Amino acid sequence: xxxxxxxxxxxxxxxxxxxxxxxxxxxxxxxxxxxxxxxxxxxxxxxxxxxxxxxxxxxxxxxxxxxxxxxxxxxxxxxxxxxxxxxxxxxxxxxxxxxxxxxxxxxxxxxxxxxxxxxxxxxxxxxxxxxxxxxxxxxxxxxxxxxxxxxxxxxxxxxxxxxxxxxxxxxxxxxxxxxxxxxxxxxxxxxxxxxxxxxxxxxxxxxxxxxxxxxxxxxxxxxxxxxxxxxxxxxxxxxxxxxxxxxxxxxxxxxxxx
Amino acid sequence: xxxxxxxxxxxxxxxxxxxxxxxxxxxxxxxxxxxxxxxxxxxxxxxxxxxxxxxxxxxxxxxxxxxxxxxxxxxxxxxxxxxxxxxxxxxxxxxxxxxxxxxxxxxxxxxxxxxxxxxxxxxxxxxxxxxxxxxxxxxxxxxxxxxxxxxxxxxxxxxxxxxxxxxxxxxxxxxxxxxxxxxxxxxxxxxxxxxxxxxxxxxxxxxxxxxxxxxxxxxxxxxxxxxxxxxxxxxxxxxxxxxxxxxxxxxxxxxxxxxxxxxxxxxxxxxxxxxxxxxxxxxxxxxxxxxxxxxxxxxxx
Numbered sequence: 253x254x255x256x257x258x259x260x261x262x263x264x265x266x267x268x269x270x271x272x273x274x275x276x277x278x279x280x281x282x283x284x285x286x287x288x289x290x291x292x293x294x295x296x297x298x299x300x301x302x303x304x305x306x307x308x309x310x311x312x313x314x315x316x317x318x319x320x321x322x323x324x325x326x327x328x329x330x331x332x333x334x335x336x337x338x339x340x341x342x343x344x345x346x347x348x349x350x351x352x353x354x355x356x357x358x359x360x361x362x363x364x365x366x367x368x369x370x371x372x373x374x375x376x377x378x379x380x381x382x383x384x385x386x387x388x389x390x391x392x393x394x395x396x397x398x399x400x401x402x403x404x405x406x407x408x409x410x411x412x413x414x415x416x417x418x419x420x421x422x423x424x425x426x427x428x429x430x431x432x433x434x435x436x437x438x439x440x441x442x443x444x445x446x447x448x449x450x451x452x453x454x455x456x457x458x459x460x461x462x463x464x465x466x467x468x469x470x471x472x473x474x475x476x477x478x479x480x481x482x483x484x485x486x487x488x489x490x491x492x493x494x495x496x497x498x499x500x501x502x503x504x505x506x507x508x509x510x
Numbered sequence: 511x512x513x514x515x516x517x518x519x520x521x522x523x524x525x526x527x528x529x530x531x532x533x534x535x536x537x538x539x540x541x542x543x544x545x546x547x548x549x550x551x552x553x554x555x556x557x558x559x560x561x562x563x564x565x566x567x568x569x570x571x572x573x574x575x576x577x578x579x580x581x582x583x584x585x586x587x588x589x590x591x592x593x594x595x596x597x598x599x600x601x602x603x604x605x606x607x608x609x610x611x612x613x614x615x616x617x618x619x620x621x622x623x624x625x626x627x628x629x630x631x632x633x634x635x636x637x638x639x640x641x642x643x644x645x646x647x648x649x650x651x652x653x654x655x656x657x658x659x660x661x662x663x664x665x666x667x668x669x670x671x672x673x674x675x676x677x678x679x680x681x682x683x684x685x686x687x688x689x690x691x692x693x694x695x696x697x698x699x700x701x702x703x704x705x706x707x708x709x710x711x712x713x714x715x716x717x718x719x720x721x722x723x724x725x726x727x728x729x730x731x732x733x734x735x736x737x738x739x740x741x742x743x744x745x746x747x748x749x750x751x752x753x754x755x756x757x758x759x760x761x762x763x764x765x766x767x768x769x770x771x772x773x774x775x776x777x778x779x780x781x782x783x784x785x786x787x788x789x790x791x792x793x794x795x796x797x798x799x800x801x802x803x804x805x806x807x808x809x810x811x
Binding site: 509 | 580582589591595
């Protein structure tokens with residue numbers, strides 16, 4: 253049987269539509285609570301702590317931390333969707349089993365889940381983007397590239413999350429994933445202060461997690477300054493996204509077709 | 511031939527789920543798989559609808575190999591799984607229409623079919639109800655309606671009536687026989703021998719991953735058990751005593767029950783004479799006796 257991303261046909265989009273349809277019937281539970289965290293971050297980090305810090309790397313702290321808040325909104329939403337959300341559909345509701353009993357393949361379900369997680373990350377971070385825009389935080393037109401970049405970041409983290417989901421037997425394992433990877437990514441990747449503050453070993457660790465690249469590129473779009481290494485960062489972001497998506501899709505196939 | 515399995519094997523790690531299974535299902539027939547839990551029935555079905563891959567052997571559905579053509583095969587069959595997997599966040603009708611989308615059925619056709627099938631399964635009044643508000647019987651009927659959305663040539667039913675009340679069971683039986691009359695092939699598993707006898711043209715009895723016997727329900731009864739069964743019930747000491755005393759009459763012991771098999775009722779006369787007051791039941795042999803004879807009366811792990 254053909255496996256992996258290359259075996260996927262447009263049938264995968266039907267699964268995305270199913271998720272979107274369920275999402276819309278429950279929209280009030282989905283939109284508003286997800287915004288609480290980024291809004292609190294803006295308030296606590298930007299306006300609260302920021303009022304003491306004044307400046308970091310030559311810019312006001314609120315301007316600096318915005319990239320981290322926006323990126324967190326994207327990757328955290330994508331991660332939740334493709335961990336607990338996907339696991340729930342797979343194990344509690346047996347939704348995937350019902351879908352792969354139709355012409356849709358397991359690989360298509362896998363790609364649809366990753367795409368859906370990425371879409372939720374995009375929706376969430378775009379709402380935060382609009383709030384920041386309304387607050388007058390952005391000063392450059394280049395910020396229009398932020399939503400597509402956030403979509404890529406969400407896609408990347410959705411793929412990693414689905415790979416984990418496809419490998420675990422019970423939900424409790426997600427605690428290790430969140431403690432060992434997601435939270436370090438959220439806090440260590442230059443989100444709230446520059447990675448250069450770390451000892452070198454930790455800096456390397458931070459740069460391996462692609463979130464550091466997304467934040468560095470976002471910051472270069474928001475603030476008038478170059479990214480540390482735009483092309484390698486973009487390649488790393490795209491490459492890990494592609495690799496993890498392929499791994500997640502194949503792993504989901506093995507999990508569902510047994 | 512709708513299904514053709516030749517020396518089909520399925521292994522999960524060290525566990526052998528299905529071994530050297532051969533069977534054929536002709537178009538328009540109802541083919542039953544029966545056997546104790548863990549015999550390999552569900553695994554066999556999952557291989558037919560392409561969500562489990564055979565370890566070795568050949569399996570063709572509609573003449574297509576399951577390994578090479580899962581999408582084409584799945585497009586032409588409907589599945590009623592053992593466990594309900596309806597979408598709890600969607601309504602009755604939405605469940606059918608979302609499912610139709612997976613088959614690429616155009617919206618307007620899906621809408622008409624949804625209406626027709628809900629009527630067929632007596633669910634029209636519940637078209638807009640959320641799934642969690644449906645009773646167990648309604649959910650089961652909805653799953654059957656969902657399996658019919660793509661107008662399948664083959665319907666795979668894994669214990670379609672387990673846990674349902676008699677009214678719903680009869681409704682489902684009526685519908686399945688009606689579908690069979692239309693030329694649709696049915697592959698089903700059940701633990702109810704009355705259901706197997708009523709619906710199936712042919713039965714495959716499975717035990718511990720193997721095929722034990724194949725045949726029509728009446729051939730199986732003729733081939734394995736005598737036409738009459740006398741059931742006796744007594745305490746264990748008495749059961750042992752009777753079993754020893756009438757050792758040359760064919761019988762089986764199960765706890766406090768004795769089952770004697772005979773070609774005529776006269777064969778039991780001496781037994782009646784010896785124990786006139788014992789609790790007993792004389793009845794014709796059924797598929798259940800065949801099943802228990804072939805797979806044992808004792809519970810296994």
